[in-house]
Structures are given as C-alpha cells and as structure tokens.
Amino acid sequence: MCETVPPKGVDSQGRLTREGSLERVQPAFRAVVAAARDRLPHAFGERLHSAYLYGSIPRGTARVGRSDLDLLVALRAEDWEAGEADRAAADRLGAELDDEFAEIDGVGILLHSRARLLSDVETHDLGWFVACLCTPLTGEDLAAHLPRYRPDxxxxxxxxxxxxxxxxxxxxxxxxxxxxxxxxxxxxxxxxxxxxxxxxxxxxxxxxxxxxxxxxxxxxxxxxxxxxxxxxxxxxxxxxxxxxxxxxxxxxxxxxxxxxxxxxxxxxxxxxxxx
Structure with a gap:
C-alpha cells in the first residue's frame, strides 16, 4: 500500500515531537500572545500554575482575522474540574483579548487542574496534549513530568x-x-x-x-x-x-x-x- 505522505512529527526514535513553538508565532499575532501571557497572572492569581498556546498560532499557520487564540491553563488545584470563578475569569480574559485584537477571531481557553493533567488516567490524552500539542507560554512546563509518546x-x-x-x-x-x-x-x-x-x-x-x-x-x-x-x-x-x-x-x-x-x-x- 502506498502512503500519501511520509510520516512526520516524530524524532529518530519514533517518538512524537512538540509541534509548536513561540518562534513560529507570526509577527501579526505576537502582540496578542504577549498580552495573553502578561494578563494570565492577573486573571487567575496564585491559582495559575502554567499556561500554554496550542492550535494554528504556535504552529505558524494562523490566518489574520480568521484564526482564534487557543490557550490551555493549568491551575494549582486538586479538583478534577475548574470552578465557576475560574471559568468566569477565563471568559473575561477571552472577551478582552478578542475585543482588543482584530487579528484574532475569538479566544478559546481550556481550564484543567495540574492534578488532572498529570493524573494516570489522562496520561495518554490530556497529558499527551500538553506534552506534544501545547507550547509553553508561562509557568513550569508540565511536559517535564510526562513520558515521551509514540503514535501507538x-x-x-x-x-x-x-x-x-x-x-x-x-x-x-x-x-x-x-x-x-x-x-x-x-x-x-x-x-x-x-x-x-x-x-x-x-x-x-x-x-x-x-x-x-x-x-x-x-x-x-x-x-x-x-x-x-x-x-x-x-x-x-x-x-x-x-x-x-x-x-x-x-x-x-x-x-x-x-x-x-x-x-x-x-x-x-x-x-x-x-x-
């Protein structure tokens, strides 16, 4: 069987590599990324553990005025789900960024506790998502606590x-x-x-x-x-x-x-x- 394209996104040992980076963020989106990084600590205070970009912006494939800003926020909490106050803070931050920056079309913010992201049951779902599809924006990178993944x-x-x-x-x-x-x-x-x-x-x-x-x-x-x-x-x-x-x-x-x-x-x- 002929493959349409050769496999990619893996290193020489067949392990998945991180797909995005801050260096790939296009000039048009650097201001909104910087604003998000600066405002996240004010939005979540001491509950903020770390935050990440994902999607087209850190991949360098975003379209001005068409792409949204995607963020994942890890909270210092043992709870499985984020609380109402955290979700309200995320909604406010997303609305502010969307209103202020015409370069993006919407803001999506995923909220999860550090405990959930590092839990055994999420190792090959949310854990993989953080380690391979998310680009560190602020705080300690949780990928250091996660395994190297293979496309198995x-x-x-x-x-x-x-x-x-x-x-x-x-x-x-x-x-x-x-x-x-x-x-x-x-x-x-x-x-x-x-x-x-x-x-x-x-x-x-x-x-x-x-x-x-x-x-x-x-x-x-x-x-x-x-x-x-x-x-x-x-x-x-x-x-x-x-x-x-x-x-x-x-x-x-x-x-x-x-x-x-x-x-x-x-x-x-x-x-x-x-x-």
Missing part, C-alpha cells in the same frame, strides 16, 4: 476512542440549535474537525507519525480507507471553511460518525472512563 494504539484509543459517547450528545446539540445556517455553521466546523482527527488517529499507528493539518490527516486516512476517503476530505475542507448545511450534520451523525465509532472500537478499543 494506546494513544489512539485514549485520545479519540470516545466517539460512541459523543454522538448522542451531538445529535442533541443539533436538535437544540436554531434552524439557521448561521447557528449550524459552528457545529459543522467543530464536528468536521473532530471526525477528521478521529479518522486520522484511527490509522495513526500504522502511518507512524503526527500532523495537525486537517487536509493532510484526510489524505493519510485515505490511503487506508479509500472507500471513505472522499467523506473525510470533504470534512477536512468544511473544518476550515464550514457551511451551515443541515444535511452535513445529518450525514455526520447518521453515517460517517457511527461508522468511525464502530471501526475505532474494533481496531483500538474504547477510551477508559473518566470520573
């Missing part, structure tokens, strides 16, 4: 092996959304990206590498599942330029999603339950 079946199962649990929630979200293209567009974007990443991690152990580019993910998948290739390619395109077509959402929850969930469980098993 365990990583595949723990990152995206929960699609059977997600599909009923997706159907409920679609049913609850306003019946307009504008309301459906964010759902198409989110679900397209999730399905493409799930399709990619389904074959990631066989391919032997990592990429965060949706189109490249779809092409890697296509080499192993040609009968579903066009569906994932279309989803990759919609992940970047989403429509508000209800038929797309119906196809995701009625065809592509259920097939992926079944095939994923067959190949890799089901993700370990979380508290």
């Amino acid at each position: 079946g365990l990583l595949a199962r723990e990152t995206n092996g929960d699609l059977p649990l997600l599909l009923p929630r997706w159907r409920a979200r679609i049913a609850a959304a306003d019946d307009t293209e504008e309301a459906r567009r964010p759902l198409v974007r989110f679900m397209s990206r999730h399905l493409v990443r799930t399709g990619f991690t389904l074959v990631m152990p066989r391919w032997g590498g990592w990429t965060s580019d949706l189109r490249e993910m779809a092409e890697v998948f296509a080499a192993y599942y040609p009968a579903r290739a066009d569906q994932l390619r279309a989803a990759a395109a919609l992940g970047y330029e989403p429509s508000g077509d209800r038929a797309v959402l119906d196809s995701y929850t009625g065809d592509l999603g259920p097939w992926l969930a079944e095939e994923y469980a067959r190949v890799h098993g089901v993700k370990a339950p979380r508290p």
Whole structure:
C-alpha cells in the first residue's frame, strides 16, 4: 500500500515531537500572545500554575482575522474540574483579548487542574496534549513530568476512542440549535474537525507519525480507507471553511460518525472512563 505522505512529527526514535513553538508565532499575532501571557497572572492569581498556546498560532499557520487564540491553563488545584470563578475569569480574559485584537477571531481557553493533567488516567490524552500539542507560554512546563509518546494504539484509543459517547450528545446539540445556517455553521466546523482527527488517529499507528493539518490527516486516512476517503476530505475542507448545511450534520451523525465509532472500537478499543 502506498502512503500519501511520509510520516512526520516524530524524532529518530519514533517518538512524537512538540509541534509548536513561540518562534513560529507570526509577527501579526505576537502582540496578542504577549498580552495573553502578561494578563494570565492577573486573571487567575496564585491559582495559575502554567499556561500554554496550542492550535494554528504556535504552529505558524494562523490566518489574520480568521484564526482564534487557543490557550490551555493549568491551575494549582486538586479538583478534577475548574470552578465557576475560574471559568468566569477565563471568559473575561477571552472577551478582552478578542475585543482588543482584530487579528484574532475569538479566544478559546481550556481550564484543567495540574492534578488532572498529570493524573494516570489522562496520561495518554490530556497529558499527551500538553506534552506534544501545547507550547509553553508561562509557568513550569508540565511536559517535564510526562513520558515521551509514540503514535501507538494506546494513544489512539485514549485520545479519540470516545466517539460512541459523543454522538448522542451531538445529535442533541443539533436538535437544540436554531434552524439557521448561521447557528449550524459552528457545529459543522467543530464536528468536521473532530471526525477528521478521529479518522486520522484511527490509522495513526500504522502511518507512524503526527500532523495537525486537517487536509493532510484526510489524505493519510485515505490511503487506508479509500472507500471513505472522499467523506473525510470533504470534512477536512468544511473544518476550515464550514457551511451551515443541515444535511452535513445529518450525514455526520447518521453515517460517517457511527461508522468511525464502530471501526475505532474494533481496531483500538474504547477510551477508559473518566470520573
């Protein structure tokens, strides 16, 4: 079988490398990144342990006026989930940055406790996310406490092996959304990206590498599942330029999603339950 592109994102020993860096941040986004770094301690005070960039900005592929600023914040807490005060602080900070900097289109802030990020059950999910997909912005880098990862079946199962649990929630979200293209567009974007990443991690152990580019993910998948290739390619395109077509959402929850969930469980098993 011919692979579409050679594996990448791994070192000479086949271990996944960190994909982003502050050096890759494009000039247009440096001011908002600096503002985020400076304001995080004021937003969270002594509860802030560390913060990270992820997504297109630290990868150097962001589009001015189109890309959002993605942050992960690790809190000094033993709680599994962040509290209401922390979420309110994140919302305020995100709104301030989004209003002030026209270069970005929205701010997303993930909040997790240091305890959760370093927990055994999250080692091959959130832990891997921090160590490989997040770029340190401020504070102690938690990657120092995490293992080196390989693109194996365990990583595949723990990152995206929960699609059977997600599909009923997706159907409920679609049913609850306003019946307009504008309301459906964010759902198409989110679900397209999730399905493409799930399709990619389904074959990631066989391919032997990592990429965060949706189109490249779809092409890697296509080499192993040609009968579903066009569906994932279309989803990759919609992940970047989403429509508000209800038929797309119906196809995701009625065809592509259920097939992926079944095939994923067959190949890799089901993700370990979380508290």
